[in-house]
Amino acid sequence: MTAYLFLLHVAGAVALLLWAVHMVHTGIERGWQPEITALLRASDGPVRSVAVGTGLAVVLQSATAAGMLAAAFAAKGMFALSTGLAIALGADFGSALVVLLLSLDMSVVRPILLVAGAALFFKGRSRRVRQSGRALVGLGLIFTALALLGEATAPLRESELVPLAAAYLGKEAVTALLAGAAIAWLFHSSVATILLLVVLAGHGLVPIEAAAPLLLGANIGGALIPFVLTRAGAPEARRMTAGNLLLRGAGALIALLGLQVLGARMLPGDGVAQQIIWLHLMFNAALVLAGVPLRGAVARLMERLIHPAVADPAAAIGVPPSCLDEAAVGDPGMALASTTRELLRMAEIVARMFEPVMEIYKGGDPDKIREARVMEAAIDQAQSDIKLYLARVSFDGDATSARRGQDLAAIAVNLEYVGDAITKTLLRLAETRREQRLKFSPTGWRELAELHQQVVENMRLARNVLVSRDLQQARKLVVEKTRMREAVAESQRQHLQRLKDGTEASLATSNIHLETLRALKTINSLMASIGYLVLDEAGEVLDHRLKPAG
Numbered sequence: 001m002t003a004y005l006f007l008l009h010v011a012g013a014v015a016l017l018l019w020a021v022h023m024v025h026t027g028i029e030r031g032w033q034p035e036i037t038a039l040l041r042a043s044d045g046p047v048r049s050v051a052v053g054t055g056l057a058v059v060l061q062s063a064t065a066a067g068m069l070a071a072a073f074a075a076k077g078m079f080a081l082s083t084g085l086a087i088a089l090g091a092d093f094g095s096a097l098v099v100l101l102l103s104l105d106m107s108v109v110r111p112i113l114l115v116a117g118a119a120l121f122f123k124g125r126s127r128r129v130r131q132s133g134r135a136l137v138g139l140g141l142i143f144t145a146l147a148l149l150g151e152a153t154a155p156l157r158e159s160e161l162v163p164l165a166a167a168y169l170g171k172e173a174v175t176a177l178l179a180g181a182a183i184a185w186l187f188h189s190s191v192a193t194i195l196l197l198v199v200l201a202g203h204g205l206v207p208i209e210a211a212a213p214l215l216l217g218a219n220i221g222g223a224l225i226p227f228v229l230t231r232a233g234a235p236e237a238r239r240m241t242a243g244n245l246l247l248r249g250a251g252a253l254i255a256l257l258g259l260q261v262l263g264a265r266m267l268p269g270d271g272v273a274q275q276i277i278w279l280h281l282m283f284n285a286a287l288v289l290a291g292v293p294l295r296g297a298v299a300r301l302m303e304r305l306i307h308p309a310v311a312d313p314a315a316a317i318g319v320p321p322s323c324l325d326e327a328a329v330g331d332p333g334m335a336l337a338s339t340t341r342e343l344l345r346m347a348e349i350v351a352r353m354f355e356p357v358m359e360i361y362k363g364g365d366p367d368k369i370r371e372a373r374v375m376e377a378a379i380d381q382a383q384s385d386i387k388l389y390l391a392r393v394s395f396d397g398d399a400t401s402a403r404r405g406q407d408l409a410a411i412a413v414n415l416e417y418v419g420d421a422i423t424k425t426l427l428r429l430a431e432t433r434r435e436q437r438l439k440f441s442p443t444g445w446r447e448l449a450e451l452h453q454q455v456v457e458n459m460r461l462a463r464n465v466l467v468s469r470d471l472q473q474a475r476k477l478v479v480e481k482t483r484m485r486e487a488v489a490e491s492q493r494q495h496l497q498r499l500k501d502g503t504e505a506s507l508a509t510s511n512i513h514l515e516t517l518r519a520l521k522t523i524n525s526l527m528a529s530i531g532y533l534v535l536d537e538a539g540e541v542l543d544h545r546l547k548p549a550g
Helices: 002-031 033-041 046-060 063-075 081-102 109-123 127-152 154-158 161-171 173-187 190-202 208-229 235-262 272-305 332-354 357-363 366-391 399-436 442-468 471-500 504-508 510-537
Strands: none
Touching: 002 033, 002 046, 002 127, 002 190, 033 046, 033 063, 046 063, 046 081, 046 272, 063 081, 063 190, 063 208, 063 235, 081 127, 081 190, 081 208, 081 235, 081 272, 109 127, 127 190, 161 173, 161 208, 173 190, 173 208, 173 235, 190 208, 190 272, 208 235, 208 272, 235 272, 332 366, 332 399, 332 442, 357 366, 357 399, 357 442, 366 399, 399 510, 442 471, 442 510, 471 504, 471 510, 504 510
8 A cells, every 4th residue: 555655646746747847838938929829930150049048948948848839939940940950959058957947946946936837827917917816826835846756755764675677777877767767758847857867866865876867858849749749740840850860869879878978977076966967068068069060961950851742631621722833824814724723722611611610619629620720822923823823924914814813812811711710710710619618608609600691691692603704693792791791780789789688608708709709800801802802803892991081
């Protein structure tokens, strides 16, 4: 029974540590996402890139989180692969600084962090303040978890098996290296793994001969996590994480060989715990100094080894191929017809994204959300292709055809905006509703469902207008825009009345309800623009709606 209690206490302390680390980087990421994005966009040059990676790892308390963010930006082509590798190297150095800071005695600061964080989270008026409070609470819980871990592992100091296991790992450096990598992978956090190692070493449970290879293995495991998490991602992301794993693995093996030759006891620091911390810091600093000059060569190697996937994600979910006919570029009339067919394809993809939105709101199906984002990427690509396609068409002074080409380009831009509104607003709201387990009031849900169906019908009408260019249908589409605006205004009025009446579900979902209304209105207006362009071409639209000046 005593053994079970011991395992339970250790497992509880480790679980709290992992959760606390997760709370810190979740709070920072949610509260300061625009600043994090701007910081990554500003990565320029090796020194700045390393500094950006270091800063992100420190504030997020996780090199893995920083590396995954950098991989996401690399996948979008926001910076070169060599820049991403520099950011990853800086992030690993930042995680070493985090371990150094968290290993300090924070017994006095711990309650201050918990109290201040809780006050900000519960009393903060803005999302940023509340999420910053979450991060502070997480930081306080890290120190609490480390104290609990020290208490929970106290019985190990009297165990006869621990010295035998530690002595074995001290003699089998490669086994210890693999064990450290496996533990880091199991925890999905190199910071938590190394902090656990520091606590055990601080209580004399692990000698430096075993602790050093365990730490180097944890560094490999920390680089292995993002590599595995991006295995199905874009090739740019896979190249970045694979390059970082290569640099870190090679560096760990070289460091392990050096320790075997020179001896681990020559490391600076009083006691094994401090020696581990300094080894971790020196290893990552040396890796930055050696890896930054090599990042270009590693990037070229990764580009040779990791090729783009042959399968097209959009084709895999049934998105039809482009309708643009390259052979028609020389014939303006045929080129405009080809562009119209491509716009119809875009509109059908947009409709396919939009139609299951209310079902996604209800269940938050991650597969449907993923498919919608794949379709959004196809829409973005189609808009870009149409723009470049029309730019190559020579209209030779035909003002009517040139104007028609401009109108088609404008429709493409509007359809791309619709795709953005679906994925960046509606799907984000659906994920928020799922994460927070919120439920709309029956009346509010019925209003949103009816408005959604109205937009679905207007999308169908807009596709017909795009093909037929029928003036009567175009006028009906524009009239439907006014009806939609009035219906949205009525739903807003009804929602505010429910708030005054104190309807609990409406109070909880107020922001989601109002943002959904705004998104539906925007999407409908963008689709109605097709009708305006058809009517304008026929001279059926006034230049302005202002009364003549008196």
